[in-house]
Structures are given as C-alpha cells and as structure tokens.
Amino acid sequence: MTDKVRVMTREELLATLYSDGTSRNALGNLLGAYFNNDWDVDVKDELGVDIKQLDPGAWKHVVTIYVRENKELARKAADEIDQLLGSGMRDEDLEWLVKELHTDFVPRPKHIENPEFKTTHEGFEALRDELRRQVSDLENSQK
16 A cells, blocks of 8 residues: 655645744745845855856855855755655745745746756755755865
8 A cells, every 4th residue: 555645735835944933944044044135146245256146056156155154054954855845846836935935046947047957846956966065065175
C-alpha cells in the first residue's frame, strides 16, 4: 500500500516559513530580508560588485552575502527548501509564496533568462544547491 503525500495549502506553506507565527525562519529570512527590492544595491555595497538583477547568476551574490553572515542559517535554509519542495506544491503555489513573502527575487524563469531554470521548482533547487555549495566552500576555506 502506498502512502499518499498530503499537499499543504498555501496558507500552511506560508506558515512553515514563520517559526513562531511572526518571525521568519531561515528560508523566510533569506527570501524576505536578503532578496529584498534593493538586493542589487546591497550586493554592490557589501561585495563591491555592480550587477543588474536580470543578469544570469547575479542572484548567487546574494547567497554569498547570506552564507558569509549566516552559515548555520544558510545550511538550515537549504534543508527548509528540501521540505518545501517535498511538500507537493505546484509552481503556481511557489510563485504565490514568493509574492506573499514580498521577496523581490528568486531564481525563477520570469527573472532569469537562463534555460537551466524552466520552473520555479528548479529555481528553488538551484538556490538550495548554491547555498550548500557556498557553505561547503566556506568551511573548506576555513580549514
């Protein structure tokens, strides 16, 4: 007998990004605070890199800042993306989530002219993988 996966409602999905109902968890913090409407300015101020938001790969600079400032939260955010993607949500639901968080950017097809990301789901996978890669790189550089 196969167990059916229960798909969360949009509201349940949003609630998972808030640890106590008001403060954001690691992924909610990354999406809401770091991918804000001024993230390209923040990258320039923090890293000295002048970018345009629509440049493929530019979002990775935001991940660099997040990992550098919050290595343990970055690891947790990657795990939370796994939970999010395992929730059974459709791309439309993930897009809704992005809007509800008032985040300005995640790697998704409407914002990156990159054939690597055909769906929002794939964009979240890329974000998770980049978080893990940069955490690993940071840890290896500190050895």
